[in-house]
Amino acid sequence: MKAIGTTGPRPATDPAALVAFDAPEPILRPRDLLVQVKAVSLNPVDTKVRASRQPEEDQTSILGYDAAGVVIGVGEDASLFKVGDEVFYAGQIDRSGSNAERQTVDERIVGPKPSSLTFAEAAALPLTVITAWELLFDRLKAGKDEDESLLIVGGAGGVGSALIQIARAVTKLRVVATASRPETRQWCLDLGAHAVINHSGPIDEALAAAGERAPKYIASLTHTQAHFEALARAVAVQGVIGAIDDFKGLPVELLKQKAAGFVWEFMFTRPVQQTPDMIEQHRLLTEVSRLVDAGAVRTTLTENLGALSVENLLEGHRRLESGATIGKIALDGF
DSSP states (O other), X not given: OEEEEESSOOOTTSGGGSEXXXXXXXXXXXXXXXXXXXXXXXXXXXXXXXXXXXXXXTOOEEOOOOEEEEEEEEOTTOOSOOTTOEEEEOOOTTSOOSSBSEEEEEGGGEXXXXXXXXXXXXXXXHHHXXXXXXXXXXXXXXXXXXXXXXXXXXXXXXXXXXXXXXXHHHOOOEEEEEOSSHHHHHHHHHHTOSEEEOOSSOHHHHHHHTTOOOOSEEEEOSOHHHHHHHHHHHSOTTOEEEEOSOOSOOOGGGGGGGTOEEEEOOTTHHHHHTOTTTTHHHHHHHHHHHHHHTTSSOOOEEEEEEEOOHHHHHHHHHHHHHTOOOSEEEEEOO
């Protein structure tokens, strides 16, 4: 089958950073679905893995996570879907990726594709909505009926765009997002943020200047290390800060006097660790699909780069690495 992968770490400016090749057909595990991939979307993890993965000698590793497609086969123990079902999912980081004609994926991390969306529109959602949902409810442990505030640092990115919508659709939290450009500010407001503040300076000062109360929940989605001291000052007493980005070392002692907490969200944990509650990703994707079809959540797709090819995929990687994208970038299948 057709596929696109990497033979070793290279920058996105190198035309050889990704290569097209003929890959062997995927093999079904008992709980797997075999999916005909109709569309994929890009996330920062795609670029990080491309820049760091080192396959074995003479091997090519298929990249890609977010996907939407049609079930064309089921494993012997699979029961959640049948052949012909349209699905969407984010896959897992330790299995072959979605940049291929066909892919096997564990049914417990797959959801029914929203019927109101195209495959590309649906492919823009899974990784970000899983991350946003798990961060809000499983890590921060926010209550759906609380009269509290949620601060989202980096509201116009993929996860921020999903989190704004989920918080507004499912909770009573006051949602305050951060953005630094007029277009990203408007994007956050259009998605439902109650207020938007600028994260170019100290975030605690921007919150105070806007007359916002101390947030009980802070979702730090980008530049956590740079913002952390301001976030520690901003967070409410007995509040909690959650992060998803990569860094080393934080002065967590700044949270002690407030008895505030710090948590991580990594959406690949459940499938990679094969946790007993792995099926929660299927359940939350099913609920998000329902919310989309009910009009409460919309796709965060902002650009479709066309058919899946080395050139189009590398262009998507370059745009992500620019740090200036809003929402999500998708590509159709081969």
